[in-house]
Amino acid sequence: MLDYELFTLPNGIRIVHKQVNNSKIVHCGFMLDIGSRDEKADQQGLAHFWEHMAFKGTQKRKAFHILNRLDSVGGELNAYTTKEKICFHASVLDSYFEQAFELLADITFDSVFPEKQIEKERNVILEEMMLYLDTPEDSIQDEFDTTIFGEHQLGKNILGDEESVKRFTRDDFKRFIQENLISERIIFSSVGNMPMKKVIKLAEKYISHIPVFNANRKRIPFTGYQPRIQEFQRPIKQAHCAIGRTAYSISDAKRMPFFMLVNILGGPGMNSKLNLSLREKYGYVYSVDANYSPYTDTGQLGIFFGTEPSQLDKSIKLVLKELDKIQKEPFGTSQLHKYKVQLMGQLAMAEENNMSLMIMMAKSLLDLERIDSLDEIFAAVESVTAAQLQEVAKEMFHPEGLSMLKYIPSESV
Numbered sequence: 001m002l003d004y005e006l007f008t009l010p011n012g013i014r015i016v017h018k019q020v021n022n023s024k025i026v027h028c029g030f031m032l033d034i035g036s037r038d039e040k041a042d043q044q045g046l047a048h049f050w051e052h053m054a055f056k057g058t059q060k061r062k063a064f065h066i067l068n069r070l071d072s073v074g075g076e077l078n079a080y081t082t083k084e085k086i087c088f089h090a091s092v093l094d095s096y097f098e099q100a101f102e103l104l105a106d107i108t109f110d111s112v113f114p115e116k117q118i119e120k121e122r123n124v125i126l127e128e129m130m131l132y133l134d135t136p137e138d139s140i141q142d143e144f145d146t147t148i149f150g151e152h153q154l155g156k157n158i159l160g161d162e163e164s165v166k167r168f169t170r171d172d173f174k175r176f177i178q179e180n181l182i183s184e185r186i187i188f189s190s191v192g193n194m195p196m197k198k199v200i201k202l203a204e205k206y207i208s209h210i211p212v213f214n215a216n217r218k219r220i221p222f223t224g225y226q227p228r229i230q231e232f233q234r235p236i237k238q239a240h241c242a243i244g245r246t247a248y249s250i251s252d253a254k255r256m257p258f259f260m261l262v263n264i265l266g267g268p269g270m271n272s273k274l275n276l277s278l279r280e281k282y283g284y285v286y287s288v289d290a291n292y293s294p295y296t297d298t299g300q301l302g303i304f305f306g307t308e309p310s311q312l313d314k315s316i317k318l319v320l321k322e323l324d325k326i327q328k329e330p331f332g333t334s335q336l337h338k339y340k341v342q343l344m345g346q347l348a349m350a351e352e353n354n355m356s357l358m359i360m361m362a363k364s365l366l367d368l369e370r371i372d373s374l375d376e377i378f379a380a381v382e383s384v385t386a387a388q389l390q391e392v393a394k395e396m397f398h399p400e401g402l403s404m405l406k407y408i409p410s411e412s413v
Helices: 046-053 063-071 094-109 115-133 136-149 162-167 170-180 196-206 255-266 273-281 309-328 333-352 354-368 374-383 386-396
Strands: 005-008 014-019 025-032 076-081 086-093 186-192 229-234 239-247 285-294 299-307 403-409
Touching: 005 196, 014 196, 014 354, 025 094, 025 354, 046 076, 046 086, 046 115, 046 170, 063 076, 063 094, 076 094, 086 094, 086 354, 094 186, 094 196, 115 136, 115 162, 136 239, 136 299, 136 403, 186 354, 239 285, 239 309, 255 273, 255 285, 255 299, 255 309, 255 333, 255 374, 255 386, 273 285, 273 299, 273 309, 299 309, 309 386, 309 403, 333 354, 333 374, 333 386
Parallel strands: 014 186, 229 403
Antiparallel strands: 005 014, 025 086, 025 186, 076 086, 239 299, 239 403, 285 299
């Protein structure tokens, strides 16, 4: 039995809703299947800039009225941009759900991109870039994208660069939307204690008039990965390192075994293999993380940590040692069972977060055209074998296939 309901408007926009009866808060949002990878060479950073500009004025609201609309009733209005998605979302008391729906529809589809606001927001984004550069644990993750994907759009920074941000005009936003917006690739997702019929009624009221968008967009797949080792000096006190490579796409049959493997290696648990080695045993790092980011046509593995410069080489050797062990030593039955239980517990707790659930439903529909229930996800976890884990470990963790990016403190620091 499905625990969500789905409805498609005549214009192609889809509505997905999950009714929960134990919360007074509604989480809802529009997710668009557009991201920074859809930008052309002269549009770098435009998707993220659009996300900012959606709050700066519509046909019937100025920026202040947009920002005050939900804040005044204790709600939250926010947005984010990724390589493949833009999401405008809100969280409010259920009594203000209609207010949130109408506002989200307004900023998503009726933004006017006022020229004066564009000029103001340039400075905000440039400040965001400076903040990002001052935070090496964040900037190395973005720069590692370039190490992995090179000149492909997946390798470009979502924020863009200073030159591109200073160049954009209102016409650039309109052209980007026309080139990329597809009605069938728009999802309105909600989780709250109202019935689906109320959500449909509001959708028909506020977005059924939206015209059909049918951009002829084709994403350029990434090919030709070549491992690279890069080292840069930065005005920092701690050395930082990223190790990884391309990985499986979101629809690949090996995605779940690899997701589990990365969780074992460097997931949020304090008992991850890398944390036990680098932090608990040797005290080289404060934290070490392993991340797997699947995309529609490829994916990315990233292992990230910071350490004292004198301990950088030793920390790298420990990471490579753990990757080697995971390839050579298959998990025993009881050991694998414990890892599965841990992962299922983490996934169940993640679903308890209704805002994350709302976002997950929309993204899953866009990427996979389905939403797996927790029971189905658990079954997929349970089906993973030790042999599968070892197979993907050998494919993904072979040292000759890994790239590395190092930030070394400059002597002037």
